[in-house]
Amino acid sequence: MQPPTARPQSIQPTVDEELGPVKLNTYDLGVQLEDTTASIFQKMGYSVEKRQRVQTKSGATAEIDILLVRGIRRRAVECKNYDQSRSVGIQDLRVFKDKLGDTGIASGIFVTNTYFSEDSEKLANSTGIELWDGDKHREKFYAYAIGRIKNPSLVQDPILPLTLDFSSASSLSLRNNQSVRLFSSVLLYHPYFLIKHRLQAIRKDPTGKSHTITDSGTYFVDALDGEIINRERGVVENIAGLFKKKEERMESREDKMVSEDLERIVPISKPVLSSSDYQVSVAEPEVTEEDAARIVKAHVAEKNRQDVRYNAKVKGEIETRSFRVLPRLSEVSIRGTKLVYVPKWDLEYESGQASFSRRFLASSGRTLEDGLAKCQKCTLLKKETVAVCEVCGTPLCEKHAYQEGGWMCEDHISDKLREETKGTGFLSKFKLGRG
Ligand SMILES: [Zn+2]
Ligand SMILES: [Zn+2]
Known part of the structure; x- marks a missing residue:
């Protein structure tokens, strides 16, 4: 695989020009979305076919961006x-859902x-589409x-300790664990x-009269x-453009959880070990x-824009007025930086x-x-979930799991069995009673 294209992306500073534009060397996801996605699934163990035309039930064909095949x-x-x-949006999800239905591809x-918009997430959730x-x-x-990943043995920076080990992370507590197979496991730092x-x-x-605005704390930057x-x-004010997207990202559940871990758990300096049970990937x-x-400086300056009130004497009367303070980047000092690796299964x-x-x-x-x-x-x-269907693999709860051999x-x-249980309205109890 080729390394990702490092395309410098420039972001305009929002407050003043004194530090120049912030450059991000981030991979160009936009252009390569389909290619990188195909490569990821290939590494996961799927055979992949891009832009595949698949027969639909009506006899016409539908194009699948990437068709994954692994065994059956x-x-x-x-x-x-x-x-x-x-x-x-939800419309995109509906089109995809219909495509799945027409082609008979279950997953x-x-x-x-x-x-994803909230309603598209809901639709995906109810139809089992992974997002x-x-x-x-x-x-x-x-x-x-x-x-870009680095050799685990070369990691010098502190890491959050690995508390959930591989066997605990990968274990399942289903009635038919043997029907589920772990086929790919990665520990990503x-x-x-x-x-x-x-x-x-x-x-x-x-x-x-002087007014002092102070702010201090620690930010975590991905x-x-x-x-x-x-x-x-x-955030005091939502300035259009740059911060818009970031405000949305603020709501990400995963970011919130990672932040909590970074706040609560003390990083340690310990070698990152490789294992034969799983792949260890340390992202550069x-x-x-x-x-x-x-x-961080730009964000702090932005966040602390505010109107400060003061009392002015107008025609002998005291009147409350306000003036706008726009902190400068140079007024934000960095008191320390540290790189910490967070392990994820x-x-x-x-x-x-x-x-x-x-x-x-x-x-x-x-x-x-x-x-x-x-x-x-x-x-x-x-x-x-208490079990998976041993034919189709669908996760099933107590009420929806039937025992018949498996x-x-x-x-x-x-x-x-369907005939026997029909009309009882308490299928699971009936089924469980028969063991
Ligand atoms: Zn089934
Ligand atoms: Zn259920």
């Missing part, structure tokens, strides 16, 4: 390459370089060593900069894309420490016709994503 499993991948400000993955937004794609890009800052801006109001992941500490930072510091399982992703923060052990956790036959409130979904039990 076929999966369709849809790639949508959008402008940074545009999200994937679908929708990949974008941006993000990869820009952040997830980027993680996979490095996890599967397509992005994702780099983040911890940047301590302090702002002090002193301004005189028109009456000559070293793969230059985004601040813990921005939520009160794509953003320099200097640029991460500039990004990225596990892929397969069962029957189905495949599942499970991702965990390896330090706190918290779940980022678990495609196996919830029953796919439940419609609204999805219950916890564990089955309703579609795969015999006509006889």
Whole structure:
């Protein structure tokens, strides 16, 4: 595989020009979305065919961006390459869902370089379509060593300790664990900069009185894309353009969880070990420490724009007025920077016709994503999975799991059992009673 194209991207400073533009050496996801996605799945162990025409039930053909094949499993991948400000909407998901239905491909993955709207996420959730937004794609890009990675033995920077080990991360607690197979496991070390800052801006109001604005704290900057992941500490004003996208990203659940781990868990200096059980990928930072510091400075200055009130005497009366303070980048000082690696498990399982992703923060052990956790036959409130169907692989809850030899979904039990259980309204109890 070729290394990602490092295309310098310039971002205009928002407050003043004194530090010049912030340059990000980030990979050009836009152009290569389909290619990189295909490479990721190839590394995962799929055979991939791009731009594949597949027969539909009506006899016509439909084009699949990437068709994945692994044993008896076929999966369709849809790639949508959008402008940074545009999200994937429900209409895009509907079209893909219909395509899956028409072609009879049971499993679908929708990949974008941006993000998904809330209703498109809901639709995906109810139909079992796996979603990869820009952040997830980027993680996979490095996890599967397509992005720049470094030799684990050369890691000098501190890491969050690995508390959730491989056997705990990969273990399942289903009634038929043997029907689910782990086929790809990666421990990804994702780099983040911890940047301590302090702002002090002193301004005189028109009456000559001094006002001091101070702010200090630590920001975490994703070293793969230059985004601040813990921005939520009160953004004063939302300036159009640059900060728009970042405000949206602020809501990312994964960023929030990583930030919490970086706040609570003390990094250690310990060698990163390789293992024969899983692949270890250590991502090289794509953003320099200097640029991460500039990004923080710009954000702090921006965030602390404010109107300061003062009392003026007008015609003998005291009147409250305000004046605007725009902190300068030079008034933000950087009190320290540190690169810390956060380990994340990225596990892929397969069962029957189905495949599942499970991702965990390896330090706190918290779940980022678990495609196996919830029953796919439940419609609204999805219950916890107790077994998978041994024919199709669908995760099933207590109510939707039937035992007939092995564990089955309703579609795969015999006509006889279906007939027997028909009309009882309590299928699972009936079935469980018979053991
Ligand atoms: Zn269910
Ligand atoms: Zn089934």
